[in-house]
Amino acid sequence: MDLHFGDSKPTDEERAAVDALLGPPESSWEGAARDEMRAADLRWARGGREARDRRELLLPGLHAINDRIGWISEGALDYLCRRLTVPPAEAYGVATFYAMFSVEPRPATVLHVCTDLACAAAGAPQLCAGIEERLGLGSGVSVERSPCLGLCERAPAALAVKAGDPVRTAVSAPASVQEAVLAASSPGSAPEEPPVALAVPQAGQDGLLLLHRVGVVDPASLDDYRAHGGYTALRRAFELGPAGVIREITDSGLAGRGGAAFPTGRKWQATASQPDHPHYLVCNADESEPGTFKDRVLMEGDPYALVEAMTIAGYATGAHKGYLYLRGEYPRALHLLEHAIAQARARGLLGDDVLGQGYAFDIEIRRGAGAYICGEETALFNSIEGYRGEPRSKPPFPVEKGLFGKPTAENNVETLVNVLPILTMGAPAYAAIGTPRSTGPKLFCVSGTVQRPGVYELPFGATLGDLLALAGVRDGLRAVLLGGAAGGFVRADELDIPLTFEGTREAGTTLGSGVVMAFDDSVPLPRLLLRIAEFFRDESCGQCVPCRVGTVRQEEALHRIVERTGVDAAGDIALLREVGRAMRDASICGLGQTAWNAVESAIDRLGAYE
Structure with a gap:
């Protein structure tokens, strides 16, 4: 593809897709026809900084074309670039970054x-x-x-x-x-998808805090949500004030549920205290870790809870705009969230005067397009801003300079939904759940060779064996993968591991985002490890050498081992350890730092190639 403005023209359908998002072009500089009525356009350029400030619409523009046509042609990309004053070479780099886009012709x-x-x-x-x-x-x-x-x-x-x-x-x-x-x-x-409640084996049980509405309320009905306790937490937040909300979140001990386990109260306080404005709130709903689906279940089964929780987080951190970055592979969640946001806006629960309290807050959904790396917060910011989703070096940290260079609080869906029971039951009661260092309930995504796969809610401190007993572990259990592809394996005789941040750390593994994937003897472990290596090779953004090269070398070594069926694997295992250490020590972000974890644990704990 030519990487400068060329002679390719968009089709009428492509032009209509872009114009539906951006409105009709106002000048020939933006791609309008150069007829006599617009001759004056050729004397000066219009737009300038105002047009460049719209670069954040590049990703929605690419989605608009891809959704309408099925792929992104040179003419369509050229037209979108003119509309947004984005260099075509940069836009091409963005379009080719995401797996769900294609710049080559393909069927609709x-x-x-x-x-x-x-x-x-x-x-x-x-x-x-x-x-x-x-x-x-x-x-x-x-x-x-x-x-x-x-x-x-x-x-x-x-x-x-x-x-x-x-x-x-x-x-x-x-x-x-x-x-x-x-x-x-x-x-x-x-056929329509089955009800989301089927993904929650505990649906309807008493005592659930995060899943108690899933399968009970109509996810499309705001009235049903409010009849089951909805918006009680937001009213409580307005009674406490921003500082009071942050104090409750801090006292509750809530830690991030996306894997890093950073204290949520500290993050909110650091964002709220920044003198630079505006502040932003970002909900990370791009759960791309293999084996993770809890956020999807929450968004599909209880979408208003996320809208309410984001409003509380925005109020506490001084943000008036929230971005919900949603996986492109979640069409059902997109439909339900769009409806929930529209209903909340129409009923005064979003907008210029939320609940008549003089606080303005609104939410905009941004769709991802198939890039695991965008689960990293700064890569997500770059994606929203219209750049390639590559992580930024830290410091500065997002609470100082995040989205659009402004103070930003970023949390995932499960973390935000935990805010609601904290405010309704109070921080002391919430902190009494779980353990002193891992407070509250936790959602676990159980899949693999179990009888009842799905999302389970348990208090921190329950053991891996307790969880698998609920899911119905099958005979012949060989290993359990905790934390997804970036996590680690444990043996079938290690089911007494407590499911807490500190318990899994002491056991030499990780809780991660809550993935619990069981495998029996029928699953070929070497092939599974090779698939993990292929995943990291594909998903590496390529920005830093340790990850860009290391993930390729890891896959190559595992291919050699599999092709030799493990014979004389000692040399390749030694190479894997060396490459793994380099990735862990020198990669910019968590992708490269954890790409070796599962393979290492399989070699050391399971004897994968013995």
Whole structure:
């Protein structure tokens, strides 16, 4: 593709897709026709800084084209760049960064078939082969092997996306060849997804704090949400004031649930105290860790809870604008959240005067497009701003200079939803749940070879064995992966590990985002480790050498071991350890720092190649 403004012209459909987002162009500098009425446009440039400030609309613009056409042509990219005053070379770099976009022609319908850990163990390779054989060449469907789709409790999974106005999607999970082909052939007529409550085996049980509304309330009904305690926490927040809210969150001991476990109260206080304005709030709903689907379940089953929690977080940190960065692979969550935000805005729960309290706050959804690295907070900021989703060096930290260079509080969905019970029950009662260093309830995503996969809520301190007993672990359990691809394996005889931040750390593993994936003897462990290595190679943003090169070398070594079926693997294992140490010590962000964890634990704890 030519990387300067060229002669390629957008089609009428491509132009309409961009104009629907940005409005019609006002001058020929923005791509309007150069007729006699616009001759004066050629004498001076219009837009300037105002146009450049709209660069944040680059990612939504790429989505608009990709959704309408199915791929992004040179002419469409050129037109979008003119509208936003973005150099085409930079926009091309952004468009090619994301797995869900294509800059090469492809059919309007794309079938994404998950081949990650849970789906691979459930027969995804055979599913892909069967789909490709059934569809054949010239079917008008592009079958693409995809990283985790966040549907691990229903593995194997497939997502069909048919471009058009409007774009249509269909999920098939658990997918058979016939059902996946039907979803791809006619997304609009595919069977509806099952109720989200089926992903919560505990649905309707007493004593749940985070999941108590999932399967009980209508996720589309604001009135139903309020009838079940909704917006009680926000009213309590206005009674306490911003400082009082932060004090409650601090006293509760709430720590981030995305994996880093940073104290939420400290983050909010640091953001609120910054003199630079405006402040921003960002909800990280880009849960791309293989095996993680708890945030999807919360957003699909209780979307108003997230809207309320974001409003409280914005109020406490002095933010008047919140961005909800949502995985591009979550069409159902997108639909429900768009509806929830619109309803909250119409009822005075978002907007210029929230609940008549004189506080202005609103939420904007930004869709990701298939990039695991955007789960890292600064990479997410770059993505929203219209740049490649590459992590930034720290310091400065986001609480000082985050989104658009302003103080920013960033939390994931589960962390934010915990704010509601803290304010309704009080910090002391919340802190009494769990352990002194890991307070409150925790959501766990259980998948793999268990009888009842799904999202479970348990207080911190329950053991791994307690959790697997609820999920119904099957005979022949060989290993459990904690924390997802970036986590570590434990043996079947280590089920007494307490599920706390400190307990898993002392056991030499990690709690991560709450992934608990069980594997029995039928799962070929070397192939599983190779899939983890392939995942990190694909998802490395390539910004730093240790990760860019290390993930490739790790995959190459594991390929050699698998091809030799483990014979004479000692040399490659020694190389893996050396590469792993380099990635852990020198990578810019957590992706490279953790890319070796699962492989290391499988070698040392499971004897994977013995």
